Amino acid sequence: MxxxxxxxxxxxxxxxxxxxxxxxxxxxxxxxxxxxQQPPEQPIAFRHDIHVNLGVQCLYCHPGALRGASPGLPTQNKCWGCHQQIAKTNTSPRLAVLKDYVQNNKPVQWVPVAQVPDFVHFKHRPHIAAGLNCETCHGDMSKVEIAENPQVMNMGWCLNCHRDRTADNVQNNPDNDPGVSALLHEKRTKLTDCGTCHY
Ligand code: HEC
Ligand code: HEC
Ligand code: HEC
Ligand code: HEC
Ligand code: HEC
Structure with a gap:
């Protein structure tokens, strides 16, 4: 259909x-x-800036970006691993909310921000394998308080990058190698084909 x-x-x-x-x-x-671009109301006012600046790795909370089908969002138990200790000295009302989720074993229903529609196939793994950083697509999360989408993840955005990365120019083919040329051409055909993202 x-x-x-x-x-x-x-x-x-x-x-x-x-x-x-x-x-x-x-x-x-x-x-x-x-x-x-308006950040949504989240069940817990989780701040990326605080945690990223503490040195917590993206993949600690979003391990699926490398392995799974999607990056995934952390459960309250992952948060509690650190916050059980912190809760003893920090009495912030925002942490009280987290404690409530943990004690009642209620899963946190995070509101998705970065999303493409169901009829689009996007996987993180090939993008990370091609050497792209989280920041390239999600912006600098160490400056983000409550996550919002930094750019609209629409078709033009995907295609622009796919064309840039497969253009036969000095950046992608500095030696003007005909072998590289052919490879870039082949990749471009695939990465701009409707069936690559819609099937
Ligand atoms: C690696 C350890 C670690 C993990 C994992 C972690 N946090 Fe934190 N978080 C901290 C530290 C450290 C602070 C700063 C605490 C302070 O200032 O007293 C903090 C601060 C916070 C604050 C701000 C508290 C305030 O003062 O208003 C909130 C809310 C929070 N974390 C929620 C979460 C949630 C929700 C998760 C899970 C998605 C999480 N944290 C996971 C270490 C962690
Ligand atoms: C301590 C855990 C933690 C760390 C570390 C962390 N995140 Fe998150 N991230 C979360 C939580 C919780 C959410 C869901 C709430 C929200 O959207 O703010 C989230 C949401 C996101 C979203 C939006 C997801 C959606 O549903 O649309 C993106 C994108 C993201 N994180 C990227 C990153 C990147 C990139 C890094 C590293 C620079 C990072 N995160 C580090 C916990 C974390
Ligand atoms: C090539 C661009 C690109 C790169 C690089 C990228 N992402 Fe994403 N990310 C996306 C897109 C597009 C979505 C929406 C996917 C969807 O709706 O299925 C997304 C969604 C997410 C989400 C929310 C999905 C969920 O599981 O709920 C998180 C969290 C996230 N990315 C984290 C990361 C982290 C961490 C990295 C680095 C390891 C990263 N991303 C690298 C484009 C990218
Ligand atoms: C910042 C650059 C960038 C953005 C943005 C981007 N991509 Fe990609 N994409 C790449 C690169 C690089 C590759 C890997 C090319 C290669 O094979 O070397 C790739 C590969 C793919 C593949 C093929 C994976 C495979 O199995 O070979 C699909 C499908 C894909 N992207 C979908 C998307 C979709 C959908 C979006 C938008 C929501 C998107 N991409 C946004 C750079 C990007
Ligand atoms: C690199 C990935 C990619 C390729 C290749 C691609 N699309 Fe899309 N397409 C998307 C994304 C992402 C969306 C979602 C747009 C949004 O949310 O605004 C989309 C949306 C659409 C829509 C829905 C209309 C809309 O604006 O929401 C149609 C129709 C469509 N694409 C047709 C095509 C056709 C025809 C081709 C081949 C010429 C194609 N696409 C190639 C990523 C791609």
Missing amino acids: IKKLFEWLLSPMGRVAVLIGALSVFSLAAYGIYTT
């Missing part, structure tokens, strides 16, 4: 429809950018 839809979208009629669709989505997108 989805496959048929994408085939149709590639036909001349489909392209016109996409153009009209794009124009009408434009004003909605402007509103979307505004709303997605």
Whole structure:
């Protein structure tokens, strides 16, 4: 069904429809950018800046970015590993909330911020393997109080980077090697193919 839809979208009629669709989505997108940049109300006012500046690694709390299907968000027990000690001296009301979750064994329902729609396939692993940093896509989390999406993760954003990284230019192919050229061309075809991100 989805496959048929994408085939149709590639036909001349489909392209016109996409153009009209794009124009009408434009004003909605402007509103979307505004709303997605407002940080949501989280169950616990967790601050990245405090924890990242303490030297806690991203992968300690989001280990799935390297291994699993998705980075994952930490459970209250992971937090409690450190906060059980801290709670004895720090009586901040924000920590009282955490204690309540732990004592009642209630899972914390974090509100997702960075998200792409279901019909888009994104995996962290190949991106990390290609040498990209968390910061490239998520911004500098050591300056973030309550997480918000630093940039809109839309199709243009994905495609721009895929094109940049596969362009046959001095940056990607400094020696102008024909072998590298062919490889870049092959990668570009794959990384800009509809079926790579939608299937
Ligand atoms: C590696 C240890 C560690 C982990 C894991 C950790 N924290 Fe913290 N957290 C700290 C330290 C240290 C502070 C600073 C404490 C202080 O200033 O007294 C802190 C501060 C905080 C504060 C601010 C408290 C205030 O003064 O307002 C909150 C809220 C908080 N953490 C929540 C969490 C939550 C929720 C998690 C799990 C997602 C978590 N922490 C995981 C070590 C940790
Ligand atoms: C102590 C645990 C902890 C550490 C360390 C940590 N995070 Fe997080 N992160 C969380 C929690 C809890 C949430 C969910 C609440 C929120 O969105 O603020 C989260 C949410 C996020 C989100 C938004 C996720 C979503 O659902 O949309 C991103 C992106 C993120 N973290 C990236 C990072 C990066 C990059 C680093 C390292 C620079 C990092 N985190 C370090 C605990 C942590
Ligand atoms: C190439 C860009 C890119 C890089 C690099 C990247 N991310 Fe993400 N991240 C995304 C996108 C896109 C999403 C939304 C994925 C989705 O909705 O399935 C996301 C979602 C997340 C989430 C929320 C997903 C969840 O499991 O709830 C966390 C947490 C996160 N990233 C952490 C990290 C960490 C930690 C790193 C570095 C190890 C990292 N990301 C590197 C693009 C990136
Ligand atoms: C900052 C750059 C950057 C951004 C942003 C980015 N990508 Fe990528 N993407 C890459 C690189 C680099 C590779 C690996 C290319 C290679 O094979 O060497 C890759 C590979 C992929 C692959 C192929 C993985 C495989 O199995 O070979 C998919 C699928 C993908 N990206 C989807 C996305 C989607 C969807 C988005 C947007 C939500 C996105 N990417 C955003 C740089 C990026
Ligand atoms: C590198 C990954 C990537 C590739 C390649 C890609 N898309 Fe997308 N596409 C996305 C993402 C991410 C979204 C979600 C956009 C958003 O949330 O604004 C999307 C959304 C869409 C939508 C929904 C309309 C909308 O704006 O929300 C359509 C239709 C679509 N893509 C068609 C295509 C077609 C046709 C191709 C091939 C010419 C293609 N895509 C190639 C990542 C990709």
